[in-house]
Amino acid sequence: MTVGKDVSALFPDVVNCMQTDNLELKKLVYLYLMNYAKSQPDMAIMAVNTFVKDCEDPNPLIRALAVRTMGCIRVDKITEYLCEPLRKCLKDEDPYVRKTAAVCVAKLHDINAQLVEDQGFLDTLKDLISDSNPMVVANAVAALSEIAESHPNSNLLDLNPQTINKLLTALNECTEWGQIFILDCLANYTPRDDRESQSICERVTPRLSHANSAVVLSAVKVLMKFMEMLPKDLDYYGTLLKKLAPPLVTLLSAEPELQYVALRNINLIVQRRPEIMKHEMKVFFVKYNDPIYVKLEKLDIMIRLASQANIAQVLAELKEYATEVDVDFVRKAVRAIGRCAIKVEQSAERCVSTLLDLIQTKVNYVVQEAIVVIKDIFRKYPNKYESVIATLCENLDSLDEPEARAAMIWIVGEYAERIDNADELLESFLEGFHDESTQVQLQLLTAIVKLFLKKPTETQELVQQVLSLATQDSDNPDLRDRGYIYWRLLSTDPVAAKEVVLAEKPLISEETDLIEPTLLEELICHIGTLASVYHKPPSAFVEGSRGVQHKRLPGSAGSGESADSPETTSTAGVSDAPPAVIPSQGDLLGDLLNLDLTPTTAGPPPPAPSSGMQLGGMDLLGGGLDSLLGGDLGGTPAIGAGFGAAPAAVPASFSAPVSGGLDDLFDLGGGVGMPMGAYSPPKSVWLQAMKAKGLEISGTFARRAGVIQMEMTLTNKAMSVMTDFAIQFNRNSFGLSPAGPLQVLTPLSPNQSIEVALPLNNSGPVMKMDPLNNLQVAVKNNIDVFYFSCQYPISMLFVEDGKMERQIFLATWKDIPNDNESQFQIKDCHLSSDAASNKLQGSNIFTIAKRTVDGQDMLYQSMKLSNGIWVLAELRIQAGNPNYTVSLKCRAAEVSQCVFQSYEAVLKN
């Protein structure tokens, strides 16, 4: 069995041995049962009686063993028999049995979740959090966490200050593993204020001295998260920062596997709070017999910690590494020198001279890497270090890797005017043009065109040669297109060509290899997990973690907005509509209200809305976006930008007023389809130029002719041309996704703006966002990928056929439980009920019926969201009173808040 042999044939014989008094034999039989019961369910039934009997045994060890084993037998029939013994064991007098039973609830839940809920085991489990024995508490927390993971919305681990206090007490006394469970659970809690945050931190800090590294890292996670809430000027904040460094350093003296995990996490921590480790540079110095995975991580952290103060030390180390045996590591070390030069401006000169020293070693792969990074340094500090070009040119012949060749060619092309024999050099590359990789070919093409623009007289022949090679003899569409573009550009307007090809390039910066801030925040909340090892959000890659909630760091002291909003909505929902005036006539709507208000109709609540809200699943786009960043982390921060200069040369003549045309078209459609036009909020700035390397995006949403549009103004506030725009959405509540690519065909020159309308559809992946109408967007251009989030008015999603039949309206209104009703006030609105009705209709909110009672107009309205969710509304307008009351009923009560906002926006505009 343990060595992989199938011994299931012995089943009946083994079961016969079960009633033995010999504990060892009993254990082995139980082991056997766990392995083979699934394959022989009928036979396994024979074992049930013994299990039930053992659960009553006077020896707690046997009771615990029996309940433990039963939970591991994944046979439905057995599970039913398990419930009673389990219930007893959960209340057993012996804590050893209780703690075993707590884990058993989690096992049972995994087999049959419904059963566990029906039997009320979850409540018993919650009670165990208050158990007197810390071990039992720890296991109950572990079991609840496991169950909560498969039910992201169940409010199982309802953390409040009392439970937190119990957990903190248990934390001091339970085993190391229990401490990990409790700390991980604590990390999910959001303290109410900075004082609570500080007191939790104080009680967690002793865990930093634990011998178990997993406990230490979990404690670091809790502290890193709660520290966000502490005011920075607090003394305690500084103390805490100081306390965090030693345990992290200690982790680095452990076994290499532990080191690796610790280093991956430290990498995150130094990005978030560089001050913690800033004096600890030396512990990251590489020992020659470290495993390669540890070496590479240490190197990465060294660069992150590099500053003016320690750069001399770092460079000396890096130079040492460049003479090591391991080729991969040497390459990374050389690249690291380049990254230091870009990061620490004062060190650039020293870095360049170090690189030149390394080039002198003539070790082939060192020279090639050095040339690649020197190219980046040129990009960062133009007109400073070009004197070294001569040295680089000496090594031209030894370059055999595409990246190094491409970098060298770029240098030659860029500085053609300073290199006397640039044409000869490039010509020598041209001889084997077709054997080169695409990267080199493209670079060669661009470099020769640059050369021609700089020295037109001598190089005409050369440029013609390369253009014909690229356009006529190549199968590569990228190369051919670029060739044609250059050709046409050169033949029509050489001045424009010069402006385009020799345009000033944006400077590169060291930020490119940092993790995007929101992702970093999420990862900080997941310190110590697989997510932190892979630097990806947990939702992006772990199977089966359905509906992982995106965790965010709590805001700093005083910001309680996240906690506020759900509360207000729920109170609105609970306070039922004030008894409406019931008319004497047996009018349909009167009946409706009448019935609705009588308590007898309170039936069982319908199941939670699942139609449109597929909660859970993996965060597809999240993963995609993060891996985008991951790509940049790979160590060539500047390469994308470096070669981006070439595509920037799309000729202006290609531009067609496509987007303008589209706009007109849609305007036309809008005019036909709607009497008044749907409400569209004014444009607001979504992405600030400061945060997006010069790209500013402002925009709004509109619904035109049944199509949701995202209308944006892109403004280039940077110094260089922007091209290659693309857009992608994160999964969102209503599955909004672009229906086509982002149509920005012309390059966006500096200070130019462009209007773009992006049609959207609802076929994208769905994930519930908070707030519901939040949309996370990634926009890419030739410079980088930028992220922003915006909120769309939910009225965009109201479809044109949202008018409900009166009868159905009535029935539905009755059918939706009162709990789902929420009431809102719209203040300062001076419209008559007809005008309001008209206005709302423009946004696909349809009035079905209207009644007037005692001078109060009641409008009954319906709307349907694009995912099929119906929202019913009652709008009460009292003549002369500028305050309207709107009651909303919907099966998915969480949309009410957004719908109300739309009401307000539509009515007031």
Add this chain to the structure above:
Amino acid sequence: MQADAALRRSPGLRACGRLQKQHFSSASLPPVRMIHSLFLINASGDIFLEKHWKSVVSRSVCDYFFEAQERASEPENVPPVIPTPHHYLISVLRHRIYFVAVIQSEVPPLFVIEFLHRVVDTFQDYFGVCTEAAIKDNVVVVYELLEEMLDNGFPLATESNILKELIKPPTILRTMVNTITGSTNVGEQLPTGQLSVVPWRRTGVKYTNNEAYFDVVEEIDAIIDKSGSTITAEIQGVIDACVKLTGMPDLTLSFMNPRLLDDVSFHPCVRFKRWEAERILSFIPPDGNFRLLSYHVSSQNLVAIPVYVKHNITFREGSSQGRFDLTLGPKQTMGKVVESVLVSSQLPRGVLNVNLNPSQGTYTFDPVTKLLSWDVGKINPQKLPSLKGTMSLQAGASKPDENPTFNIQFKIQQMAISGLKVNRLDMYGEKYKPFKGIKYMTKAGKFQVRT
């Protein structure tokens, strides 16, 4: 990465659709927390033991591990976390055995690694050695242990004291008695200490000789550069204890200079509050061997380096000979003898063979792995040990690019290099007078000298 490439290639963002498919295919799997299975793999790549705590995972999952193993140049270079389409493999290499844990969802990797270490320690504790042969010989005990250590993927009993009460370690005598009488290794009673406030100690301990020994062991990790100056040096210290005391003794241990200990990790038995307030270690010790505390003296403190190395290793361009000259000497040893000195180094690939002459000890050189190893023994300050001679290089080859690094091991008895000293050890709670002993030792950890 895929999405990245796709985004750069085409503005159409096709990546989204592809990822979506993956999503739907995987969403149906149930979430399974914690450690799912354990495979033990020997150096030649055979799985010789498997244990599943939940459903059985096919051993073919290890193929991903073998792939990674093939890619790694050295056995220790296998990455500790390996993703596979449905699982994650977390492995540690100990005693030339890979312990590979299979997990299926988000589990803290350190949790798994720590647990694996605990498994290794337990095996070593039970069988004296942790080898394939020992594990195979005791397969029943191993299986019982693994079952006891983890329940449904949750660690259950990992304290050696508790385990030993549940499952008695095999000894020749007991095995014999068991064979004759038919009794077993399995304890029939619930371990007493398991649920008390001191889970690490069992009750009713009795000894005729009551003794408590503490070993202060420090390891120096250092990197010394060419010129002999220290680039980084730090000390990893531990206090290991062997306590055999009757009853429930309550010990306190105080230091002459506790300020040295600013970065410490304690055994759970140590009362943290007392330490914070008074810098005194107060604890009820576990029975037998345990690690009381480990500490770290960081590179920011001044760390004394007990040996120095003078070296002169040169290759001349165009010559097939290189010179090798190495001398060791003691410094800052406070009069103590540096012993068990062993120098090893990976010489450049270009070196074919060496012809060296040690002034003491013996040396070996493996022409295949290029590993030079010199067993020096004691360093006599009056007559410094040296190793001199020539290296023969490949004829006609250019001079090697890389500089060898020397790895030095040594031991110094009766001294803790950080200067840590125990002041006194007191016992409360019991009446007898125990025998107390404290030993100091300094060792080289990762002590490297660059040339």
